[in-house]
Amino acid sequence: MKLNFSLSLKLTVMVVLVSAIVIFSLTYINIEEQAISLENVYSDKAVILSQALDTAIGDHDELTDKQKLQNYILNFSNLNPEILKVSINLPDEKELKVFVSTDMDSINISSGQYNNFSYENDAVVNIPIHSGNSHIITVITPINLSGQIYGTYEMLLSMNASYAAFDIRARNLVMISVISLFILIFSFLYILRKIIVKPVIVFRDAAKIIGEGNLDTKIKIKSQDELGELSNAFNHMTNDLKKSRNKIEEYNRILEDLLDRKDEFIGQLGHDLKNPLQPLVGLLPVIMEKEKDPKIKEHLNILIHNVEYMRDLIIKTLQLARLRSPDTKFDMENLNLMQEVENVLTSQKLFLNENNINAKSMIDKNISVEADKLRSVELFNNLITNAVKYTPEVGGDLTIDAKKGKDFVTISIKDTGIGMTEEQLSKVFDEFYKVDASRCEMDSSGLGLSICKRIVEKHGGRIWAESPGKGKGTTFYFTLKSANEKINKNV
């Protein structure tokens, strides 16, 4: 809806702006032209009136008889109500002075026109003055005396009557403009909506449906323009996408099948390897106990370590394969974290003491998590074994703590071991990765932390490790879903 709204809005603004500019410019030009033509009409009228006056005066000798001339123009001006003022300007030294005028006050003062101001024979000067409701035009026409400019007639005409009519016309014109503007805008919008917005909405909806995975969607735009081409290209693209997706799905099926068979194979192989390993794992420690020769004991020790490694590798590989399998179900239950960790530490007591590890739990007794009991024990066992393995023989501390978040509990297992570099931290959960190969090449598979990662991820949590650096210890963190307290209380 958002796209639709904003596209329409943009088009509307654009159409309104363009239409308004065009319509109002046209209207303005029209009114201006009419105003100018009205002024020209009055100018012509004034010229005709001046010519009539000129003819009426007849002999220019009379121009010297001031009184006679004064009466003449007074009578003349009374003939036409539009005439506001008539003056005859005659030269006096540098400039033209008002000789006679219907406006008595202006007689003998300067007309504002220069003596040497040269008029063409039929040149007319008109000066329209508009102020408020009064529209006056001053028209100056030359008095020709045997081919020479002798003076000027100055005539002031009122254009008010014509302007009143003109105003009404102009107002109508503006109204018509506004109406046509609206019609223009709506028809433009209608057309734009039909040819641009609607197809865009069709494309948008189709893209949405395709995005949801329905690649059978086709766009039906038949127009023979760019939009038609676009819809063809769009349909082509969808078709190609469908083909690629089908191919990927097919490969995916093959891969899944192969993965299933791989897990099955690993499971079978691991299982079958356990039986032949039984005599080796079972009897070598017995022989070791009975043997007295230190040289042979040394050889046996190497054999035992290698057999142990093989055993660990087979068991952990099987565990990983089983964890990877989608059939593996977890039995989720509410576990009191403190209780679980106490149990793990108790069962590991001998192992921890042998390695001089001082382990303690700081977990609050009220924290419960939702987890599979056996897998979480395995998780703690693996992480504790790992911490012990990477702590020097002189011993160290192991601290287990838990912090309750909103939905998850973050559990930390902190050791005072050899620590890790940034690079080692990034690889520590990779399968078969060993931080210090020389330390444990004999009896570790390098799969323990991969198993931890998988167990945590199957629980919907996250696992990571932090270390301040080499020799400064490592802390492993993982998250488990916080148990629903209500259920916990009922239990």
Place this chain on the structure above:
Amino acid sequence: MVRTIIIVDDDPGVRYTVKAGIEALDEDYQIIPVENGMKCLELLENNQIPDLILLDVMMPEMTGWETYDRIKENEAWRKIPIVFLTARTDRIAKDAGDFLAEDYIEKPAKIPELKQRLDNILKKRLSYHS
């Protein structure tokens, strides 16, 4: 005092390992190896009642579960402790080890460790009976 244990496993290597290993460590143990559940039941019917039965789970013909059920069905044999020795480490085997049988030992097992656990179970039995 001689302690008799029947080991039921279809794999000869496993049977040999358990017998040879435990007998080498402790002369007081007598291990009777049999290759399937039927043979084990035959022995019991002949009144050869052991102190403990070590039972494999995945066996052809008669599985460890079936053998277990048959032994527990019999009033006279019910009290014989049964320990599962299996390569199956999934939940079913583990549950069985935890709740049904006396113990559950994962293959491949170290004989000294295996013997230690058997010792513990037998010691518990003895103190219980006396």
